[in-house]
Amino acid sequence: MWRIWRRVGSLSPLFSSPKSSILRQDLIQAPYRLNFLGILSTENGTPATIGFFSKEKTPFIAFVLGGPGSGKGTQCAKIAEAFGFTHLSAGDLLRKEISSNSENGAMILATITEGKIVPSGVTIKLIRREMESIENNKFLIDGFPRSEENRIAFERITGVEPNIVLFFDCPEDEMVKRVLGRKQGRVDDNIDTIKKRLKVFAALNLPVINHYTRRGKVYKINAVGTIDEVFEKVRQVFDDCKQMIK
Numbered sequence: 001m002w003r004i005w006r007r008v009g010s011l012s013p014l015f016s017s018p019k020s021s022i023l024r025q026d027l028i029q030a031p032y033r034l035n036f037l038g039i040l041s042t043e044n045g046t047p048a049t050i051g052f053f054s055k056e057k058t059p060f061i062a063f064v065l066g067g068p069g070s071g072k073g074t075q076c077a078k079i080a081e082a083f084g085f086t087h088l089s090a091g092d093l094l095r096k097e098i099s100s101n102s103e104n105g106a107m108i109l110a111t112i113t114e115g116k117i118v119p120s121g122v123t124i125k126l127i128r129r130e131m132e133s134i135e136n137n138k139f140l141i142d143g144f145p146r147s148e149e150n151r152i153a154f155e156r157i158t159g160v161e162p163n164i165v166l167f168f169d170c171p172e173d174e175m176v177k178r179v180l181g182r183k184q185g186r187v188d189d190n191i192d193t194i195k196k197r198l199k200v201f202a203a204l205n206l207p208v209i210n211h212y213t214r215r216g217k218v219y220k221i222n223a224v225g226t227i228d229e230v231f232e233k234v235r236q237v238f239d240d241c242k243q244m245i246k
């Protein structure tokens with residue numbers, strides 16, 4: 001089983017307050033603490049790593065990034081069908097939390113309505129829960145990481161980096177047009193929130209894409225064109241990566 005949650009490295013004793021994050025309660029069985037960014041650290045403040053996966057069974061992970069309305073969800077559905085991936089949308093998982101009246105529902109709703117980013121611990125917990133419950137070794141993680149804080153927290157907690165990162169590059173006016181035309185009743189599909197989301201994308205998500213570009217992991221796809229035209233470019237990426245995908 002690749003779904004083995006194991007501890008990597010030796011870590012110092014926990015000191016914590018009782019009202020702690022979901023991360024510590026649910027992800028952490030051993031003596032760690034969270035720093036002010038919500039990132040695990042040891043007692044002396046150095047980042048700690050807890051692996052999600054056993055080495056032999058680490059899944060193939062593709063992060064799927066792009067601005068609001070760039071077509072991430074649309075293309076992920078097609079990739080999942082054509083290449084047998086499980087599609088996990090961070091936004092969909094957060095919306096499900098809102099509709100299930102979970103303890104974080106109100107906070108998530110307020111954050112999404114403002115076009116801001118939900119704390120990493122909350123989102124990673126939801127992603128982890130899905131990855132644990134699904135028997136697949138190929139995951140598309142859509143809309144995550146949205147910020148360097150998301151990215152660093154995920155890498156520290158899982159001990160892995162994505163195998164590849166798809167970046168759907170789309171002009172802002174096209175993204176606005178698509179989001180306003182979506183008509184799925186999303187609280188954030190209005191012009192005021194879209195403007196905020198575009199700003200958050202440029203300020204917080206582009207640095208993540210730049211980081212993975214430096215790591216040689218980014219496949220930048222021009223998202224302009226019909227859905228099928230864009231998918232042909234995506235298909236080429238996955239065909240080229242076939243050897244890497246178990």
Ligand SMILES: Nc1ncnc2c1ncn2[C@@H]1O[C@H](COP(=O)(O)OP(=O)(O)OP(=O)(O)O)[C@@H](O)[C@H]1O
Pocket residue numbers: 066067068069070071072073074075091143178179181182183223224225226227228230
């Ligand atoms: N290539 C395309 N051409 C025209 N419309 C598209 C294209 N791709 C997706 N759309 C439409 O644009 C809208 C937004 O697409 P989608 O939901 O896939 O974007 P997204 O990147 O997941 O956005 P968000 O980050 O807001 O979830 C949908 O209504 C979708 O049908």
Ligand SMILES: Nc1ccn([C@H]2C[C@H](O)[C@@H](COP(=O)(O)O)O2)c(=O)n1
Pocket residue numbers: 068089090091092094111112115116117118119123142143144145146150188197
């Ligand atoms: N990693 C994430 C992903 C999503 N969110 C919040 C903020 C987004 O505006 C909203 C909708 O996501 P989408 O469906 O557009 O991918 O969900 C977040 O806080 N952190």
Ligand SMILES: [Mg+2]
Pocket residue numbers: 072073089091143
């Ligand atoms: Mg989406």
